[in-house]
Amino acid sequence: MTTVSLQTEFPRIDAVGLDGLLVRFGETLDEPANRAALAYRAALERASPEGVEECATSLVSCFVRFDPLAVTPDALSTRLRAILDQQDWYAAALPEGRRLLSIPTVYGTELAPQLEEAAQVAGMSAEEAVKSLSDAQVRVTAIGFAPGQPYMGSLPEAWNIPRQTALTPQVPVGALVVAIRQLVLFSVTTPTGWRHVGQTAVRLFQPDSDTPFLLRPGDEVRFPSISRAAFERLKDDPMGGLSTEALE
Template sequence: MVGFIIQFADHFLTDANKAALAFRSFVEKDRPDFVSETSTSLVSVFIAADPLHDDYHGVEEWIQNALSSRNWYHAPLPEGRRLFEIPCVFGTDLAPRLHDAAQAVGLHIDDAIAELTATRSMVFTIGYAPGQPYTGLLEKHWDLPRLSQLNPLVPAGALVTAIRQLIIFSGPTPTGWWHIGQTAFRCFQPQREPVFALRPGDEIQYRAVGVADLQEFENNNENGLGGAIVDIIS
């Protein structure tokens, strides 16, 4: 297999991320026969060429023409994006790092929760673990460094933050990110179709709920969405 990587920046920028999502959507919409697979990372698009296609110079020329056809940094995001309103318990014993995180960013806990629930964060990419979303961005004062010591284990559905981003963990894992919330949302469900609940370009907004509410969502979670409400953005 021959692959091509199209990089829209040498470090993370939201405009570069949007350009990558828009360009991949364009390739998938008018997918030439020689394209066997595409994917995105934070600022890049990967295009895999069919191994039976031997005109790789022609593939490269097609990619160059597609790139020059418009300003991808100003291109619209893909259609079919969705908004997930996800119930979340902030703090308590379920998410013990909220107090420390709020203190580190100079906010009272209530104000920190208000900011977190007011933010609509976009899914930049899926990675690290199956279905796991990297989302953001929070305000600049949320540019928290990763913790100096690993939390040995946070559960599936944990909401964590660092470097202005938010992640919902798709499974139990150690982490150096700040565990500030807990959801019943399941990013990865291998027994369902699609197995990944979220796609790059989707958006998430959190709704603060109590521990009893979260337990109810856990107990009645056949679809794995943990009480989330889903609306179409575009």
């Protein structure tokens, strides 16, 4: 079997198993690398190279699954490299069809009990933390870990706080958690090492819908603060009071 050589600089193309290639734009999350991954995936889907069966983005890379009976890794790598050479992907326009979503969130209370702890680690009061988080507009950088679950960033530098050293035994569906300048909104009930700072009523994964994943990579999201009473009124709404507008 032929193998794909690994480049030493980014972007580079790595082999993943027998039927995958990973186009990598960086080692760690930053805005240009995430932008590049999103824009490159959109271009690749438009180009539809022979043998490609699936494309998916992570924080800073684009995974390409292919049919090894239809195309060799070397041939596909050459095609992917040709697309890479078309432009500076780190400065590329983001894909069309992105949306700005506003998801009402109650911060703190017994529903999100780690707000004050997270605020202290970030060097803020609880009130300052709520304002910072509710004023932020973050990009969905990737979907992963659980169905429809978004990773979103980047928050201001003050939120470059570590994950916990121990696990919280369980957070509910709709939990908003924070660490390392990112927000994650949970689509399932699960243990986590991220601090639970807000609670929403939205259901990110709706398997009976034509579009089961509510959010998409490249979307931008705000989490405006609402009262506990307002949250209670939204609990029976699977959209959790979400509002949406198109982004240019």
